[in-house]
Amino acid sequence: MTVKVGLLGLGTVGTGTAKILLDPAGRHPLVKAVEIYRVGVRSLDKPRNIDIPPDRLTTDLEAIATDPDVDVVVELIGGLEPARSLILKAIHHGKHVVTANKAVIARYGDEIFDAANEAGVYVLLEAAVGGGIPVIQPLKQALGVNRITAVTGIVNGTTNYILTRMQAEGGDFEPILKDAQRLGYAEADPTADVDGLDAADKIAILASLAFGGRIKLSDVFCEGIRHVSASDIAYAERLGFVIKLLAIARRETCPVSNEALEELQLRVHPTLVPKQHPLASINDVYNAILVEGDPIGQVMFFGPGAGEGPTASAVASDILNIAATLQSQSVAAKAEPQNPLLACTHQHYCQVSPMADIVSRFYVRLVAKDQAGVIGRVGTCFGNHDVSIESVVQIDAHGDIAEVVVVTHEVKEQNFQMALADLQDSVDIQSVPSVLRVL
Amino acid sequence: MTVKVGLLGLGTVGTGTAKILLDPAGRHPLVKAVEIYRVGVRSLDKPRNIDIPPDRLTTDLEAIATDPDVDVVVELIGGLEPARSLILKAIHHGKHVVTANKAVIARYGDEIFDAANEAGVYVLLEAAVGGGIPVIQPLKQALGVNRITAVTGIVNGTTNYILTRMQAEGGDFEPILKDAQRLGYAEADPTADVDGLDAADKIAILASLAFGGRIKLSDVFCEGIRHVSASDIAYAERLGFVIKLLAIARRETCPVSNEALEELQLRVHPTLVPKQHPLASINDVYNAILVEGDPIGQVMFFGPGAGEGPTASAVASDILNIAATLQSQSVAAKAEPQNPLLACTHQHYCQVSPMADIVSRFYVRLVAKDQAGVIGRVGTCFGNHDVSIESVVQIDAHGDIAEVVVVTHEVKEQNFQMALADLQDSVDIQSVPSVLRVL
Numbered sequence: 001m002t003v004k005v006g007l008l009g010l011g012t013v014g015t016g017t018a019k020i021l022l023d024p025a026g027r028h029p030l031v032k033a034v035e036i037y038r039v040g041v042r043s044l045d046k047p048r049n050i051d052i053p054p055d056r057l058t059t060d061l062e063a064i065a066t067d068p069d070v071d072v073v074v075e076l077i078g079g080l081e082p083a084r085s086l087i088l089k090a091i092h093h094g095k096h097v098v099t100a101n102k103a104v105i106a107r108y109g110d111e112i113f114d115a116a117n118e119a120g121v122y123v124l125l126e127a128a129v130g131g132g133i134p135v136i137q138p139l140k141q142a143l144g145v146n147r148i149t150a151v152t153g154i155v156n157g158t159t160n161y162i163l164t165r166m167q168a169e170g171g172d173f174e175p176i177l178k179d180a181q182r183l184g185y186a187e188a189d190p191t192a193d194v195d196g197l198d199a200a201d202k203i204a205i206l207a208s209l210a211f212g213g214r215i216k217l218s219d220v221f222c223e224g225i226r227h228v229s230a231s232d233i234a235y236a237e238r239l240g241f242v243i244k245l246l247a248i249a250r251r252e253t254c255p256v257s258n259e260a261l262e263e264l265q266l267r268v269h270p271t272l273v274p275k276q277h278p279l280a281s282i283n284d285v286y287n288a289i290l291v292e293g294d295p296i297g298q299v300m301f302f303g304p305g306a307g308e309g310p311t312a313s314a315v316a317s318d319i320l321n322i323a324a325t326l327q328s329q330s331v332a333a334k335a336e337p338q339n340p341l342l343a344c345t346h347q348h349y350c351q352v353s354p355m356a357d358i359v360s361r362f363y364v365r366l367v368a369k370d371q372a373g374v375i376g377r378v379g380t381c382f383g384n385h386d387v388s389i390e391s392v393v394q395i396d397a398h399g400d401i402a403e404v405v406v407v408t409h410e411v412k413e414q415n416f417q418m419a420l421a422d423l424q425d426s427v428d429i430q431s432v433p434s435v436l437r438v439l
Numbered sequence: 440m441t442v443k444v445g446l447l448g449l450g451t452v453g454t455g456t457a458k459i460l461l462d463p464a465g466r467h468p469l470v471k472a473v474e475i476y477r478v479g480v481r482s483l484d485k486p487r488n489i490d491i492p493p494d495r496l497t498t499d500l501e502a503i504a505t506d507p508d509v510d511v512v513v514e515l516i517g518g519l520e521p522a523r524s525l526i527l528k529a530i531h532h533g534k535h536v537v538t539a540n541k542a543v544i545a546r547y548g549d550e551i552f553d554a555a556n557e558a559g560v561y562v563l564l565e566a567a568v569g570g571g572i573p574v575i576q577p578l579k580q581a582l583g584v585n586r587i588t589a590v591t592g593i594v595n596g597t598t599n600y601i602l603t604r605m606q607a608e609g610g611d612f613e614p615i616l617k618d619a620q621r622l623g624y625a626e627a628d629p630t631a632d633v634d635g636l637d638a639a640d641k642i643a644i645l646a647s648l649a650f651g652g653r654i655k656l657s658d659v660f661c662e663g664i665r666h667v668s669a670s671d672i673a674y675a676e677r678l679g680f681v682i683k684l685l686a687i688a689r690r691e692t693c694p695v696s697n698e699a700l701e702e703l704q705l706r707v708h709p710t711l712v713p714k715q716h717p718l719a720s721i722n723d724v725y726n727a728i729l730v731e732g733d734p735i736g737q738v739m740f741f742g743p744g745a746g747e748g749p750t751a752s753a754v755a756s757d758i759l760n761i762a763a764t765l766q767s768q769s770v771a772a773k774a775e776p777q778n779p780l781l782a783c784t785h786q787h788y789c790q791v792s793p794m795a796d797i798v799s800r801f802y803v804r805l806v807a808k809d810q811a812g813v814i815g816r817v818g819t820c821f822g823n824h825d826v827s828i829e830s831v832v833q834i835d836a837h838g839d840i841a842e843v844v845v846v847t848h849e850v851k852e853q854n855f856q857m858a859l860a861d862l863q864d865s866v867d868i869q870s871v872p873s874v875l876r877v878l
Contacts, residue, residue, distance in 0.1 A: 016734060020584050026699070028583035028651070030779050126581065132735040134573075134581030141580075142565065142573030144467035145459050145755040212467070260465070278741065281720055295455060295748025296571040302717065302739040309734025316584040321780065328778035329768070339767040340469050341760065 003323040004037035006064035006095075008086055009076035010057075013100055013127070014039070015050050016312025017074065021319070022051070031316070034323055038064045040077075065090040072322050074315060075099040084108050091115045091123070098318040100127035100311055106201035106217050109208065113344045122325070122342050124318035129155060129202045130287045132310025133303035134317070139209040139291065141341050146293030148210040149260065150250040152439075155202040157285035157305040158186045158193035159225050159245040163233075163270075164283040167242060172230045185285065195224035196268040199247040206289065207249035207266055213350035215266065221355050223269040232365060232434050235395055235405050241272035241363075242280050246439065252353055263353040272363050272407075272438040279439075356414040361390070361438035363407050366423070367430040370402035374428045378404065381426060385419035387411045401430065407438060442762040443476035445503035445534075447525060448515035449496075452539055452566070453478070454489050455751025456513065460758070461490070470755070473762055477503045479516075504529040511761050513754060514538040523547050530554045530562070537757040539566035539750055545640035545656050548647065552783045561764070561781050563757035568594060568641045569726045571749025572742035573756070578648040578730065580780050585732030587649040588699065589689040591878075594641040596724035596744040597625045597632035598664050598684040602672075602709075603722040606681060611669045624724065634663035635707040638686040645728065646688035646705055652789035654705065660794050662708040671804060671873050674834055674844050680711035680802075681719050685878065691792055702792040711802050711846075711877040718878075795853040800829070800877035802846050805862065806869040809841035813867045817845065820865060824858035826850045840869065846877060 005021070007014050018039070024031035039052055040061035058064065065073055065086045073090035075097060077083050083104050090097050092115065099105065105112065105125055116123045126136045130153070139148075154160050158180065165176045177194065180186040192198045200220040208215045225245050236243050250265040273280045278300050282288040287305030292298050304310040325339055368374045375392055382389055388409040396403040408416065423429050444460070446453055457478070463470035478491055479500035497503065504512055504525045512529035514536060516522050522543050526536050531554065538544065544551065544564055555562045565575045569592070578590075593599050597619065604615045616633065619625035631637045639659040647654045664684050675682050689704040712719045717739050721727040726744030731737050743749040764778055807813045814831050821828055827848040835842040847855065862868050 020734065026586040028780070029784075031584060133738050134577040137581045138573040138577060141760060142576045142753070142756045145470060145759055146752055147465040293752075295459065296752040297743045297746070297749055299572050299740070299742030302741065304736045304738075307736070310736055313585055313732075313735040314581070317581045320584055321580060324778050324780040325767070328764070328776050337767050339763050341467070341763040345468075 001327055002033055002035045003326055004035050004069055004071045005319060006038045006040070006067060006070040006073045007036060007076065008040045008061050008064060008073060009078070010039055010041045010048065011076065012308045013311045013315060014076040015048065016308035017076070017315045018050050018052060020312055020316040028320060030320055030323055030327070033327065034319055037070055038067060040064045061086055062089060065095070066093045070095055071326065072096045072098060072319055074319065075101055076315065080104055080107065087112055088115055091119050091121055094119055094121060096121045096322045097123045098315055098322070099123065099125050100315055102128040102198070102201040102205060106204045109205070110214055117343065117345060120338060122322055122338070123344065124321060124342070125205070126318050127311045127314035129205055130289055130301065131303065131305040131307060132313040133287060133289065133301045133305070135206070135289045135301045136209060138301065139206065143291060143293060143296065143299070144341065146296045147260065148251070148291060148293040150248070150292040151203070151206045151210045151289060152279065153203065153206065153247045153287065153289040154244055154279055154282050155247050155287050155289065155305065156193055156199045156245060157287060158190065160282065160287070161185045161285045162194070163225060163228070163243055163245065166228070166230060167233050167237070170230050170234065173226060173228060194226055196222045196245060199245060199268045203247035203249050203266060203268060207264060207350065210249060210291065211251065211264060211350055212346045213348050214346060215350055219266055219352035221267040221269070225270050227434065228270050229434065232436065235365065236272050236363065239391070239393070239405070239407065240275050241438070242275060243270050243436065244273050244279060245269070246271040246273070246279070263351045265358050266352050267355070267358070269437055272436055274439065277439065358413050359410050360413065361408055361410055362416055363405065363436045363438050364420070364432060365434040366404045366406065366432055368402050368404050369428050369430065370397045370400050374402070375404065377426065377428055378406065378423065381422050382406070382408065382419045384422065385415045387416055387419045440766055441472055441474045442765055443474050443508055443510045444758060445476055445506060445509040445512045446478045446515065447500050447503060447512065448517070449478055449480045449487065450515065451747045452750045452754060453515040454487065455747035456515070456754045457489050457491060459751055459755040467759060469759055469762055469766070472766065473758055476509055477506060479503045500525055501528060504534070505532045509534055510765065511535045511537060511758055513758065514540055515754065519543055519546065526551055527554055530558050530560055533558055533560060535560045535761045536562045537754055537761070538562065538564050539754055541567040541637070541640040541644060545643045548644070549653055556782065556784060559777060561761055561777070562783065563760060563781070564644070565757050566750045566753035568644055569728055569740065570742065570744040570746060571752040572726060572728065572740045572744070574645070574728045574740045575648060577740065578645065582730060582732060582735065582738070583780065585735045586699065587690070587730060587732040589687070589731040590642070590645045590649045590728060591718065592642065592645065592686045592726065592728040593683055593718055593721050594686050594726050594728065594744065595632055595638045595684060596726060597629065599721065599726070600624045600724045601633070602664060602667070602682055602684065605667070605669060606672050606676070609669055609673065612665060612667060633665055635661045635684060638684060638707045642686035642688050642705060642707060646703060646789065649688060649730065650690065650703060650789055651785045652787050653785060654789055658705055658791035660706040660708070664709050666873065667709050668873065671875065674804065675711050675802065678830070678832070678844070678846065679714050680877070681714060682709055682875065683712050683718060684708070685710040685712070685718070702790045704797050705791050706794070706797070708876055711875055713878065716878065797852045798849050799852065800847055800849055801855055802844065802875045802877050803859070803871060804873040805843045805845065805871055807841050807843050808867050808869065809836045809839050813841070814843065816865065816867055817843065817862065820861050821845070821847065821858045823861065824854045826855055826858045
């Protein structure tokens with residue numbers, strides 16, 4: 001039995017996917033059973049470095065989504081529309097869907113999975129998070145028997161590249177962003193990456209899988225890396241940390257009993273990561289996702305977070321997964337119940353804690369007057385709001401001005417923000433150039 | 440539909456698995472559909488910290504393997520016999536099998552998978568390699584579309600713990616082994632771990648999955664860590680390396696065209712790993728498996744390589760995978776074709792290169808006479824056999840004796856061994872205390 005694939009989009013990832021499917025030698029034998037039946041492109045005349053018979057190409061993407069002979073529609077055009085409409089159309093026509101589109105899934109996942117469940121088809125999205133790293137499939141299958149307590153990821157390659165270079169070179173954000181754009185590691189409009197929006201899409205998807213509930217994207221707290229300075233990276237280094245943009249989904253625990261609560265923390269922000277932490281050594285464009293659960297403890301998945309080959313590997317593996325399911329059914333697909341480890345059936349929304357209630361450690365860099373008693377008064381100001389301090393270090397003094405770096409113990413965000421407001425009003429403090437969270 | 444499980448063995452991993460299945464809240468909903476139907480134990484009277492109704496316990500393991508009501512037999516008794524016979528009996532009675540038994544699979548995989556294919560049942564073994572780390576499932580599913588070029592793993596927690604402590608403390612092998620035994624990290628008879636046999640079993644299994652062929656365990660070259668000394672670890676450190684016991688399966692490439700050949704390298708040995716390599720920072724009892732392929736590049740899986748919780752997570756996930764497959768079939772299991780990504784159907788044996796043909800780098804520690812020209816004569820001796828040298832460092836001199844460390848460029852093992860034999864005959868060289876391979 002041949003499984004017929006309709007590819008929507010023949011850009012980088014589409015081309016990579018087609019290369020895998022057209023050249024099955026040395027891969028899983030099932031690749032041979034997958035046929036690229038139709039390919040939707042923007043222009044028929046564009047020269048391409050892949051050999052697809054011209055009669056399979058069409059500019060009519062909707063015709064592929066509704067073609068009765070197509071078994072699996074692979075959406076690789078990106079963006080919100082027409083991607084969303086084409087995915088829904090394909091589902092309504094009884095096709096399984098594979099997509100790499102994190103933006104569509106993070107925003108319209110509810111609508112898409114409701115439609116898929118009603119139609120009895122699968123929507124697979126391994127390529128949407130972590131490029132080629134298998135993380136969606138393990139979360140759905142190998143790790144599903146665990147009670148997941150946290151998913152913490154470096155899921156955006158562009159920001160990790162920028163932060164790694166800032167660390168290595170002691171450089172500031174803007175010039176390194178410019179260089180990254182020149183080298184093709186950052187886009188001309190870098191907003192989605194550097195402001196953390198891409199990471200927010202991805203952690204929403206991972207949290208939904210890890211915690212078995214739907215996520216409203218607007219519930220994800222999101223802070224980018226534009227304000228991270230070379231000084232903060234250098235000071236963090238002296239304190240034993242590196243700065244990474246982390247995407248965090250964590251089940252809250254009761255501060256008294258330590259039992260897991262219903263609420264989740266969902267946040268993306270630059271974070272001081274202790275150097276001995278497994279995520280601290282993930283550099284350049286690499287991604288890594290650390291999953292914690294009971295009884296497994298910690299597992300981490302590491303690899304290239306983007307690029308033609310890795311992303312195509314993830315897309316092709318989803319296609320193969322559907323092909324395997326279709327081949328193992330003796331009767332027509334729609335007469336069979338769905339495989340509960342491939343389908344996505346949760347209906348409720350996860351409860352998400354407001355940031356004010358979240359407990360974490362903080363790093364604060366203050367510019368203070370270099371005079372006796374300042375550090376004491378800073379300590380008192382934090383103490384007044386029940387913010388307990390782990391370390392205070394005077395890093396640098398010039399003239400009558402000193403830079404002071406404070407790292408707090410775990411503290412409720414709300415208390416910390418009140419202490420910070422008091423500090424900013426204090427006559428001792430000239431400015432507070434940076435506030436970062438600490439893992 | 441309830442899936443009935445017969446557990447063989449209620450030791451550490453059996454107990455951990457039962458705990459997951461008996462306490463499904465917060466896990467994948469499918470866990471609720473799995474019932475612990477019967478449990479085979481050695482003694483009915485032993486006190487246990489898990490609540491299983493006494494009428495489900497039996498000492499008659501064969502009765503479980505042949506019970507017509509059991510859907511999945513989970514073999515957790517370990518060892519070769521009666522594990523092998525019970526697995527085969529269960530298969531012949533049409534049961535799916537889940538096992539954590541790497542020794543049985545590495546030795547009797549052919550027989551077991553032949554029987555399973557004939558009976559149309561699955562044999563899953565996620566827990567056999569890497570404890571809780573999902574690596575078997577990703578190799579079979581998410582990574583199968585790739586042409587795998589190499590699998591390199593730290594797959595034995597005991598030896599990694601010992602080497603990590605030797606590195607941290609500057610200590611020698613024997614006392615740290617003793618301490619590891621006292622702390623429960625090494626067994627009373629440590630042979631299987633420290634001589635690399637456990638790692639050899641595991642790389643044979645990984646290679647078979649990665650390269651889609653059967654592996655003869657006797658084809659795996661195996662060298663343990665007993666001879667690794669504190670000095671070697673210290674010298675390696677100075678040269679930018681850490682020493683790890685690596686299990687390596689690699690497809691040979693043509694030295695001229697760089698194209699992939701049929702032959703595999705299969706080897707377990709202590710290895711100098713460059714500090715910036717992803718495997719260099721895997722410490723203590725943690726395991727990690729690095730998979731390289733086309734087009735994915737490198738991905739790495741990291742986590743706890745043993746222990747009740749992690750191993751039970753892997754076992755339970757295999758049970759869930761089978762339950763999911765059974766639930767998605769509308770007709771009796773045996774009437775359906777097998778899912779080609781879960782089944783294991785390859786029949787041919789992989790060709791394995793003899794060690795003499797393998798190309799790698801070497802680290803050699805020599806005790807030489809401390810006199811003019813020795814280093815030159817060492818270099819000439821290597822050069823006579825086409826062994827090109829990357830670095831020669833005189834590490835230490837006392838009296839008229841000097842310790843010299845040589846790191847070679849990539850060289851064919853056979854040439855290296857001839858050069859080494861010449862060196863050992865040389866009047867300049869007093870002894871060659873260590874020879875290690877370099878990644």
